[in-house]
Amino acid sequence: MPKFLTLYSAVGEFIHDGDTVAFEGFTHLIPFAAAHELIRQGKRDLTLVRMTPDVIYDQMIGMGLARKVIFSYAGNPGVGLLRRLRDTVENGWPNRPELEEHSHAAMANAYEAGAAGLPCAIFRGYRGAGLKAVNPNIRSVVCPFTGEELAAVPSIRPDVTIVHAQKANRRGDVLIEGIIGVQKEAVLAAKRSIVTVEEIVDDFYDVHTNLCILPHWTVTAIVQVPGGAHPSYAYGYYKRDNAMYMTWDTISSDRDKFTAWMKQNVLDVGPDVFAARVGSLRQ
């Protein structure tokens, strides 16, 4: 049975300095509110894992929380580059986290291997690709049956995975629908998990039995944060704030602008601001 907590307590209790932390959600249901709480609590030396770091990791990296970043696509989707990430890589501001770079196929396979309790993922990948030469965690194995050489990467086993979902019921079972991404694998691969949700309902009697549901005993903590995925979206609740993703390009282009924005919109507020942010985007 998961604990039903405030965001402050869940992040404070289950994420520690030095942890390997995965915030997942593939464009959809990105747990921004939880990330902002993590920034407010000033957790340090984190290994941040995420297939598509996008704006959520640009904010955490820019605030200096990361010791290492494991990722497969570091862009602002459809807009351009991640300017805070670039500043760390190109200029070491505010620090210079280690980067471990993969392809999407490798990360997806590595989460699945973590959920499956395997030490590594094996797949047909990285053929002719340059990452093999710069990432020592990309290796190969030979199929004992066919002799084919296949790529191998270590499985991902986060200390804690954070995801955002549409609903939980009172027992703590979790429902995710729409683009389901890699959330189920990321939660099952982790030692602990925090799930923020749009709403908490009595039961799931009226939902389709095949919807992606994490049973309550796989989840450590549940927190209700309406709008908690903004500026990404929650299918059935509110749309993606594409205009905000485009605006981020300007905010993040300059250190002072970024710092001022983070103070005003993250450090000086609480998770309750998210509901109002999605007000005009609700469906």
Place this chain on the structure above:
Amino acid sequence: MTDLPFTATEMMTIAAARALSDEDVCFVGIGAPSAACNVARLTHAPDITLIYESGTIGAAPDVLPLSIGDGELCETAVCTVSVPEMFRYWLQGGRITVGFLGAAQLDPFGNINTTVIGSYDKPKVRLPGGGGAPEIATSCGKIFITMKQSKRGMVKAIDFYTSFGHGEGGDHRKRLGITTEGPALLVTDLAVWKPDPATKAFTVVSIHPGATRQQIQDTCCWNVHYTADVIETPAPTEIELATLRNLQERTRIAHQGSK
């Protein structure tokens, strides 16, 4: 090209759209590839299957998605699968006929760099990286590429092999045990290119209306070759142009209307 009733970018998107057919199952990169794939779907290839890496199979968006995971894709898709399933069963499983990619840096053999400009450890510009591209490039039946020409983009040698095209050319793919065809088409804002059957270097097969050989060479670092029977790309039809412009207008309104 100012006196033509269409822009070079419109010609690029439409020429790229024409390469797709009803039978294709197409893995769609974001940006220019997405526009081309949806113009194909809305004109001559209504039965094409468009797949975005967020897990949406058979997406038919009314507006172009800003990201590969916009809600519009899931709402219109035949089915939506998890990201691990997308890469394992559908891409690695060999179900995709065409991968449609853009490129920051491209060499004449269709090798693509979207990772870094400069060295990997001390890059001059850190780009987003590969995402799905390294495996798309080797697991799809063939690869189409679309990009605007520039000396910065079309280079003799790329700084980083994000995704493998024809490598050093010739039978390099085969030597690495890669059985798929690789880059088979390049559509730019000035021309349509295909790989030479022997060397695998991109060669111009058709020049867009209003574009000149001088322009094509001035915006490309490698020495441009032409097939003997090079033709002029047929100009966009009224229907193609109207379809593209309507799609882009709907997209513009949708993406700026959320504030």
